[in-house]
Amino acid sequence: MTIGAYRFDWTVISRNLPIILLGLSLTLKIAGTVLVLTTIVGLIVCFGRMSKNRIIHGVATGYVEIVRNTSLLVQLFLIYYGLPQWGILLSGFTVAVIVLTFHTGAYVAEIFRAGIESISMGQIQAGKSLGLKDTQIMQHIILPQAWIAIIPALTNQFIYTLKDTPLLAFIGVKEMMYIFYDIQTNTWQVFEVYLTAGGIYLLFSLLIGFGARRLESHHLKKFKKKT
Amino acid sequence: MKVVIESFPYFLEGFAGTIYISLLTFGISVTISGLIIITAEILDNRKVETLITVIVNLIRGLPLLIILFMTYFWLPFMGLHIDRLLAAMLGLTIFFTASISEVFRGGIQSIEQEQAEAAMALAMTRWQILIHIIFPQAARRLVAPLLGEFVRIVKGSTLLSLLTISELMLAGREAVEATFMGTQIYLTIGLMYFGFIYSISLIAKKLETKFYYHY
Numbered sequence: 001m002t003i004g005a006y007r008f009d010w011t012v013i014s015r016n017l018p019i020i021l022l023g024l025s026l027t028l029k030i031a032g033t034v035l036v037l038t039t040i041v042g043l044i045v046c047f048g049r050m051s052k053n054r055i056i057h058g059v060a061t062g063y064v065e066i067v068r069n070t071s072l073l074v075q076l077f078l079i080y081y082g083l084p085q086w087g088i089l090l091s092g093f094t095v096a097v098i099v100l101t102f103h104t105g106a107y108v109a110e111i112f113r114a115g116i117e118s119i120s121m122g123q124i125q126a127g128k129s130l131g132l133k134d135t136q137i138m139q140h141i142i143l144p145q146a147w148i149a150i151i152p153a154l155t156n157q158f159i160y161t162l163k164d165t166p167l168l169a170f171i172g173v174k175e176m177m178y179i180f181y182d183i184q185t186n187t188w189q190v191f192e193v194y195l196t197a198g199g200i201y202l203l204f205s206l207l208i209g210f211g212a213r214r215l216e217s218h219h220l221k222k223f224k225k226k227t
Numbered sequence: 228m229k230v231v232i233e234s235f236p237y238f239l240e241g242f243a244g245t246i247y248i249s250l251l252t253f254g255i256s257v258t259i260s261g262l263i264i265i266t267a268e269i270l271d272n273r274k275v276e277t278l279i280t281v282i283v284n285l286i287r288g289l290p291l292l293i294i295l296f297m298t299y300f301w302l303p304f305m306g307l308h309i310d311r312l313l314a315a316m317l318g319l320t321i322f323f324t325a326s327i328s329e330v331f332r333g334g335i336q337s338i339e340q341e342q343a344e345a346a347m348a349l350a351m352t353r354w355q356i357l358i359h360i361i362f363p364q365a366a367r368r369l370v371a372p373l374l375g376e377f378v379r380i381v382k383g384s385t386l387l388s389l390l391t392i393s394e395l396m397l398a399g400r401e402a403v404e405a406t407f408m409g410t411q412i413y414l415t416i417g418l419m420y421f422g423f424i425y426s427i428s429l430i431a432k433k434l435e436t437k438f439y440y441h442y
Contacts, residue, residue, distance in 0.1 A: 006304045069424040071382035074417045081409030163290035190300040202288040
């Protein structure tokens with residue numbers, strides 16, 4: 001198949017399959033690590049946002065606003081090109097995980113907060129009138145229900161994170177985009193390279209979305225059985 | 228600090244580029260997605276709707292960077308030798324047309340079905356219902372989410388620097404390459420983006436409360 005003078009050569013993909021898979025595994029490793037870390041960061045920041053202490057609330061809110069109102073690329077480059085100035089040398093992978101966690105943590109915190117705030121005040125008051133402590137209300141009333149609102153949003157965020165990882169190629173992390181970009185600059189088989197790259201990202205977005213819907217319906221069933 | 232002051236005029240030039248790219252992309256994306264959604268509403272055809280949904284989800288399932296690289300590198304090989312800036316902006320426009328059409332769809336769906344049914348009971352035609360009932364209400368609810376999309380476009384436009392299209396982020400990158408003052412320069416660049424985006428976010432928040440609780 002040709003387009004004008006362009007000749008399709010799909011062997012650039014099959015020939016380079018081992019390194020593409022290596023890149024894919026690094027992409028998934030980074031996305032997975034970030035997912036686990038952001039859940040922790042997100043929970044802490046979320047409680048910070050809902051704290052009655054003004055300083056804690058201010059710090060958490062400031063963090064969320066700073067992240068959400070600047071772009072990921074600026075954050076990445078600030079850390080990657082900024083830290084060496086102060087004598088701190090980190091690998092691209094470390095910077096990638098730190099910055100992606102920092103970035104995604106703010107969004108995850110907002111997801112948790114929205115989930116928790118979706119529980120009606122009446123339920124919390126009912127819990128209080130039964131003499132439950134704040135932690136008990138959180139554990140037995142809010143979280144089990146908020147979870148159902150949180151899962152879909154959290155999955156979307158995970159897909160967003162996966163789609164953010166191609167940027168890491170530009171701070172020298174040898175993840176999938178880096179490999180594809182490398183193949184492209186060597187062979188100039190631009191159609192094969194970006195169709196395959198796009199296809200893989202699309203496939204994983206769909207798989208994660210599908211997995212999450214299964215998980216969600218499973219949880220919903222369990223929740224309905226309990227009540 | 229000296230470096231930042233010296234290169235600041237250069238940053239301002241880049242900032243103008245960012246605003247130009249973002250506004251143009253926003254304008255075109257809103258127009259195209261508006262036309263698509265209105266056409267789909269008028270046709271009211273299941274097949275057309277499915278087709279739009281599939282295409283929109285296909286585009287939204289791809290990373291923005293991949294779409295940018297696709298338009299940037301594919302077009303010349305397809306015999307279309309357009310300007311670099313145009314090629315990159317086309318990628319941005321395709322990506323955001325997809326997400327803005329989702330916003331439009333959400334806005335129209337947020338108008339309750341009962342209203343359309345009530346209008347139908349008054350013997351209004353589908354066209355009249357859209358013009359007099361659905362669109363005016365949807366338009367008010369759409370202002371805030373559309374500003375949100377504009378913010379995403381501004382953030383997304385930073386990726387154009389990776390294709391060496393001149394805008395604020397590229398101005399920063401070039402200044403860093405010349406001086407190695409990564410911290411100072413990227414903090415300044417970050418602050419400029421923050422100032423711009425945060426003020427839009429504040430306006431969006433204000434408009435949201437104004438329009439939503441008015442009715």
